[in-house]
């Protein structure tokens with residue numbers, strides 16, 4: 065702004081000579097400059113070079129263990145040293161100017177594939193990888209430590225947006241979880257109101273065009289606004305990986321909490337468009353963006369919220385009837401109850417075993433939503449809690465979640481509801497709650513009829529009784 069004002073002033077003063085362009089902004093050089101090169105021969109690898117600027121940290125860490133064993137450190141005079149990675153970390157000598165290491169992708173195909181540590185490679189020279197398995201970062205992740213990062217050898221889609229110079233300008237903090245990363249493949253963008261999805265397509269679907277895939281994702285992302293007033297991030301990245309030999313729309317979906325978050329969706333390569341449109345996985349993953357991350361991890365809240373709203377949103381958007389959605393939710397609750405086999409909510413939280421933890425969390429979400437609506441004469445609901453939490457930062461705790469529930473309800477309800485559920489068999493009270501809402505399970509699904517809390521049920525699923533008869 066200041067530079068612009070000076071240029072304008074010089075325009076007025078100097079009528080003879082054309083004005084000189086403003087000097088380039090003098091950004092201080094970054095503490096760390098990363099160059100990542102995707103090499104294919106003799107084996108697919110990532111070669112990483114990190115140049116340390118002045119005041120660069122000396123302590124480095126790999127977020128995930130076991131990916132890299134040694135790192136070469138070069139002093140300012142060119143002397144090379146091999147540093148062994150111990151306890152995920154290295155400490156470099158003070159005069160270290162450059163770090164180099166190689167991450168061989170094929171040899172990392174071990175452990176659980178959903179760690180994405182070896183990368184999922186398609187026959188089309190495209191790769192889906194988790195950054196935390198291979199990208200070294202400062203041990204102390206201070207937001208003030210500036211990092212510049214560039215990628216060579218493949219077109220990459222990282223969680224961050226490159227600057228006009230093609231480089232990524234991030235902070236050490238951004239490298240703690242460097243999210244899902246796509247190398248190669250094709251790109252498209254889904255434009256939403258006030259947000260954009262940058263999408264990597266890492267293979268070719270047999271029955272679905274790229275444009276249809278992107279439009280499908282756009283539609284699912286639009287549905288997030290049935291829960292939050294706006295899409296929770298101005299931009300996120302999504303990688304779609306078509307799994308060969310599969311026809312089902314939903315093979316796997318996952319969000320990584322990079323900043324901003326990044327999503328991977330594994331879809332059957334032979335899936336048809338109508339199967340994608342019937343599936344709920346993409347919606348579920350995108351709905352995870354509506355809540356903060358809970359520290360320590362609380363899957364019964366985060367998975368509960370995503371599972372609960374996945375069902376409701378499909379009715380709110382009109383993609384499914386209210387009956388179908390309630391029938392699905394009850395099927396899930398019964399699955400959870402069968403898994404619980406008499407365990408309390410506390411015991412299920414301790415086990416944290418899917419899918420029961422998802423469904424017991426969804427049931428508690430329903431209990432909270434109904435309680436908030438009863439307390440506020442149906443003026444507010446659980447989604448207002450998410451809206452409130454979004455103003456409080458990207459992470460939260462169980463206590464802060466409870467406080468937000470109480471604030472939205474206008475009175476303390478969270479602790480009493482939780483205490484009641486923690487020590488009795490999970491899903492206790494389900495039948496009574498459904499009866500209050502006017503939802504009656506039948507052998508073939510459910511029927512919906514007028515009941516004490518019909519008006520709350522209409523607010524939850526968004527469908528008036530007149531529409532569903």
Ligand SMILES: [Zn+2]
Nearest residue numbers: 348352367370
């Ligand atoms: Zn989930």
